[in-house]
Amino acid sequence: MKYQSQKIALIYFAVAMGLFLIQVSGGLLAGWIYVQPNTLSELVPFNIIRMLHTNSLIVWLLLGFFGAAYFLIPEEAEREIHSEKLAYLQLAILVLGTLGVVVTYLFNLFEGNWLLGKEGREFLEQPKWVKAGIVVAALIFLYNVTMTVLKGKKTAITNILLLGLWGLALLFLFSFYNPENLALDKMYWWYVVHLWVEGVWELIMASILAYLMLKLTGVDREVVEKWLYVIVAAALFSGILGTGHHYYWIGTPGYWQWIGSIFSSLEVIPFFAMMAFAFVMVWKGRRDHPNKAALLWSLGCATLAFFGAGVWGFLHTLHGVNYYTHGTQITAAHGHLAFYGAYVCLNLAIFTYAMPILRNRDPYNQVLNMASFWLMSSGMVFMTFVLTFAGTIQTHLQRVLGDYFMDVQDQLSLFYWMRFGSGVVVVLGAILFIYSISVPRKELIEPGQVSEVPAE
């Protein structure tokens, strides 16, 4: 650790990993309810558990991004973070908001209240006061990191990262607009949800990946930057109008079918470019970095993001296909592998890279960590296949033959059991990951004898 204030990242990562565990366990519980529908049905209904699962996903990914920014910006800008106090205040606000959300979900004390109650909006399900808190926290964060960068050295990596983070915060403002008309609500909802994961988050992903490649493979910064600019240009070019792939059937004009189909098909390109980038850098790199696990997560991230977002996204993005598959298990298959590959793996990659540095020690437990990668990833990939099969059958029975939704669901139960099984593997992988990151290996070498060069 070159800069004292990088330490801020440690607690962000720790909280993020805690929520990660809650998130996957929530998913597992939701998966169990799918096969045993009476579980907790009176106490905590399925929709609440599903909300916990998806919203804790978003929150922990954001905490990871914030932590990653606090970790890498000092190194890139070559100066300490503007204010450590503000960074901790930001975290406190976010944790308070998260607790508020959980209490609101579980006890629903303020049903219908404009400020305190739920809104019924997937991914953006927070009471208004929490949304306001998130904005305050984001402002504090942006002020803090922007000041740091403005006073320090500016690199392509920090610029793109800041662009992504600013975009993230500004787009979130659309979540305050919640019109009565459901079609309009959905239209703006996608401004946040789609323009996040297929727009500004991609910038964050590209810049963090670029940073990792720079450190892990030792290639020239100039080369990394060139790739970075191309990836970012391709992502924004395709992703913004690609929003149209959610406007096929919600009452928006028909021309969106063509705009959405064409631009969102091009969204595959930046994901492909990120994968090509990662592999070319490793192939050409000269540095043999001791943290092999971080490299594995980085490559896994780029590859699984290409498959989850690129391939599985393209699978149902043409409106002729989406007409049949819209909102089936195909969507769930894509949602899982895309989020996992692009953003979960990205966070776990930077955690794996940064944790040993933050705790000032060698990268211990590499084998365990890599095993957790294979466990978790094979679990997610298997889940994706299972849901894709389920979705194909569902599409045929429900959308082509016109069978009733619940009758079709009954016929899919075998797949839902298998989804639960793969979920168990994922949760075990997550526990193993957290263990390998947080528990030091027993010291085998005498302290004086440690000769390995500490990781960068």
Added chain:
Amino acid sequence: MPCPRFIDNWLPVDQHMKENATSSVLDELPGELLIWVLIVSELLVFGAGLAAFMAVRLTDPVGFAEAQSHLHGTAAALNTIVLVSSGYLAARALRLRNAARRTAERFCLVAAAALGVVFLAIKGIEYADKASLGITYETHPFFTFYYLLTGFHAAHVVAGVLILLLIAWFDEPRNIEAGAAFWHMVDLVWVLLFPVIYLLA
């Protein structure tokens, strides 16, 4: 069009880490590279749009031919001449700039931009004409594509006019090169749209 020169350093070469500590990031933006990324992306979009248009036309050749008969072939042909002349002027500007004849170069760029405005005016008359006939993007799939493709293209002409004026003002050779490349792309796209939408029977 100038040949892309950015291909050389995609792959890491054995050099020392170059640190670019002082200069501003804007200076380092690989402008030429990004213009080419943009051009290729645009061509993909318009190419896909035209391909979709032709595919959908196969499902209803009679309806498409009927709809096409409402278009203004002459206006569009005139617009082709306008845009190609404008492209010629932009290309000339670059040569003039390289010969250090800056006044003539600026004149060419402004004239190229003016022709862009003429193009938009003619296009506007065409659209107004369609509107007066009560034709909208929902009248027939043909018109959905007509408005999408020509509308997208017209939006690029607007952007191109602004870019031409910008590079007439900041007339570094590399700016002119990038701006002219973009303008040639807009030109090229029109030359593809025109026959497919207006002429192909």
